[in-house]
Amino acid sequence: MRTLLAILRYGQPAQTRLLVALAALFCFNLFNVFSLALIIPFLEILFAQAAPPEPYPSTLSLEAWKKYLFYQLYLFRLEVGPMTALVYFSAAIAVAILLKNAFRYLGAWHMTYYEHTLIQNLRNRLFAHLTALPLGFFVRMRKGRLLNLATQDVQIVQEAIIGTVYNLLNDPLTMLFYLGAMLVLSWKLTLVSLVVLPLTGWMISRLARSLRRKAHHGQRQMDVVLGILEEFLQGVRTVKAFSAEARERQRFLAANAAYTRFMIGLRRRMELASPLTEVLSVLVVLGLLYYGTFSVLEGQIKASEFITFIAIFGQFLSPMKTFNQAVSRLQKAVVSYRRIEGLLQQPPSEEYDRPGRVSVERLTEGIRVEGVGFRYGEKEVLRDVTLSIPVGARIALVGPSGSGKTTLVDLICGFYPPTSGTVLIDGRPLSEIDPVSYRRLLGIVPQDGTLFHATLLENITYGVEGPPDLARVWRVLELAQARAFVEELPEGLYTLVGERGQRFSGGQRQRLALARALYRDPQLLILDEATSALDSESEVRIHQALAELPRTYTLILIAHRLSMVRHADWIYVLDGGRLVEEGTHDDLLRRSGLYAHLYRLQVTA
Known part of the structure; x- marks a missing residue:
């Protein structure tokens, strides 16, 4: 979390954009849940469900309010007729979907600006720090490692950040709205569905720790590959003069093969998160179908509520998967940023930091x-x-x-x-x-x-x-x-x-x-x-x-x-x-x- 906050600090000049994006994403999720909730009146009108009379609730009881709203929907259908009622609710769904997508575009636009500003500032800070480092640092530091830090590591951070910040902020918000809607429909079904969350959280934390260790080792191997490439480019005349092309090819092929094998293993671990989450989710859905059907037959929940609950839960799984994938991508970014941070912590040359220095216009003595x-x-x-x-x-x-x-x-x-x-x-x-x-x-x-x-x-x-x-x-x-x-x-x-x-x-x-x-x-x-x-x-x-x-x-x-x-x-x-x-x-x-x-x-x- 500390490393993530350190990365996000580079986006401070565009912080207003981030706040606008968050507000837009909040509205997007609000209208998203609202459009899904309108499935219930559609089904009630479609199946012509009767509702017993219910007085205006005098308490905040969720069940009392649900019964009252179902009764008002029944009266509305009787008053205007089923087809007119369907037209009204179709128009409401269309407006909700229109507003939902408008806010989604607005949020994505401002979030994209924020993410690219963040990467731009990180690159600027890195290059500015390189120019401020003393000459002795460049004598000690291998150029292949510096090139890897300034290109490969920054690229990894960029690939992880672009789109990932959107997922990290929007997906929990989306899941929170869906969870609230599910609790309103049936707290019992919601408890059954939440069985997947502790298992998923445990799995993600285990994978995250493993990925951090592996990604750090992978970047060190890339340092070796780029070091060999940099040496060849600088000494190509010597390589040609000594007919050492085959030797250099073997050095590069061996280092690149080791890096490739390692990255294949790393990618295999990264791809574990999504299928494991989906398998756990399918098991939960099967449990929901069994328990939900039993609840409908026993009269504990309306069929329209159960169908809407399943629809919302299906939507709940998607942000959970993308959030897991975002966390996996973020682990590589954390490792790369820590390497960049190590470079940024190198003390700059003191010659520019001392106040009170005297300017000279010419040599006199x-x-x-x-x-x-x-x-x-x-x-x-x-x-x-x-x-x-x-x-x-x-x-x-x-x-x-x-x-x-x-x-x-x-x-x-x-x-x-x-x-x-x-x-x-x-x-x-x-x-x-x-x-x-x-x-x-x-x-x-x-x-x-x-x-x-x-x-x-x-x-x-x-x-x-x-x-x-x-x-x-x-x-x-x-x-x-x-x-x-x-x-x-x-x-x-x-x-x-x-x-x-x-x-x-x-x-x-x-x-x-x-x-x-x-x-x-x-x-x-x-x-x-x-x-x-x-x-x-x-x-x-x-x-x-x-x-x-x-x-x-x-x-x-x-x-x-x-x-x-x-x-x-x-x-x-x-x-x-x-x-x-x-x-x-x-x-x-x-x-x-x-x-x-x-x-x-x-x-x-």
């Missing part, structure tokens, strides 16, 4: 890293790193793979808080600076050159508010050595790049990513192996163009090709997470340390 250390869990990545990056400087970070260069840049960008030490921006701790205003000053070009499924123009102007400046777009494309191939495209800047930019080569993607960073007109430009996929001529041209940028740009360059960093103002050399050397290219070569060793290896190679 530079960046200072003081005694910074950082750990990924138990693994120490950086230890006691201290360095300075003055405004306008050209700084290079070099070192073997895994030495901590990219992590250090991530700390400077504020993607992670350092485990120890501090990063100062113009003498102020980065933790005291508004991250949004600070990152507007940054232009970052990662090694993979990620592009989004949009036009080239949208990719280049990404993150910059206002209409695009086409002259500026072409200028940065030329600076990034990308103008020539963009002009050759049939649709030019309006070419769709495809998912993850797969329509372009690695070198083209890097050039476009560089153009995107330059379009921001950043004060701090960070190139993380940003030209590694380029040919030597293009790489040299880009570095020459970057060298000619005005000193209002501060440049941090991470590169393995040390020939590309020899003109940097200052070079920091990292090894094993520690700063082991620093100086100019010529100074470092004279010292014959790690930098000189790496440089000579590349030259001789």
Whole structure:
């Protein structure tokens, strides 16, 4: 129940719709029972049943009122004639059915709006929370599991909620109205019919507990399936290169077969509720027919009342079945929502929550890293790193793979808080600076050159508010050595790049990513192996163009090709997470340390 209420809270913006739907469903059930109750006068008129005189009841006795109403019906039939009486009651039934269906449509319309609003808000909340999570969360979390949560689990909740909320609210209301009508007709027959309810309730509770456990295990198996699929899509080039298609097929087929077997068993359990309920209901109907016939023959109940009772009880079974099915569907939704809830409970990045942070409009002094250390869990990545990056400087970070260069840049960008030490921006701790205003000053070009499924123009102007400046777009494309191939495209800047930019080569993607960073007109430009996929001529041209940028740009360059960093103002050399050397290219070569060793290896190679 707690989980269901938590899900329903996402529909709060449409709560008025829910209240209107409930009112409409109340009226629908009222006219529904009323239209069924009109069977009694029809049968009384049809069989020309006589009724003894009955005075106006002086008490609230149900039996006294029933006898009085039967007598008034008898008088009405005598007064207007049986055919006229049938016309009147036919008109009453037609009006009741018309109103019943009108209120049913009204209730379903407002309920549909409420249900879809609920799912929309759940998706919005989930995506908004994903965007607020720290970068470290995405490093730890497997992408296949995240995809399953954001797609499969939300889809399961949607399939369970759409129509199910209607059943959960309307079916008990319908059964309550039918139960009231049955009690009015015969409380003894009603007691006989209620034998099915405790058994059905016990059965549903047992099935519900079992389904919750099974559904949770099923979603974990789907995590495995999607994880294999995600790994294949990301590493398809490697799979092809190693002729490992058959191995990947076997991995996927095995995981998918295990998931399918499990889901077949789960569906078999889910389908148990409806037939078991129907079998129990048939047994009750047989008991009702026997006891009801005996009561009619003994004069304890009128035949018209008994026939109407059976008709109403037959209607009572339908919402009971759909309610059981709704509860079964809801169990899978509960499990999926709890997985989603687990993600929503992940703490968001603290960088956006701290009040009183200072906005920065520009860098005036530079960046200072003081005694910074950082750990990924138990693994120490950086230890006691201290360095300075003055405004306008050209700084290079070099070192073997895994030495901590990219992590250090991530700390400077504020993607992670350092485990120890501090990063100062113009003498102020980065933790005291508004991250949004600070990152507007940054232009970052990662090694993979990620592009989004949009036009080239949208990719280049990404993150910059206002209409695009086409002259500026072409200028940065030329600076990034990308103008020539963009002009050759049939649709030019309006070419769709495809998912993850797969329509372009690695070198083209890097050039476009560089153009995107330059379009921001950043004060701090960070190139993380940003030209590694380029040919030597293009790489040299880009570095020459970057060298000619005005000193209002501060440049941090991470590169393995040390020939590309020899003109940097200052070079920091990292090894094993520690700063082991620093100086100019010529100074470092004279010292014959790690930098000189790496440089000579590349030259001789």
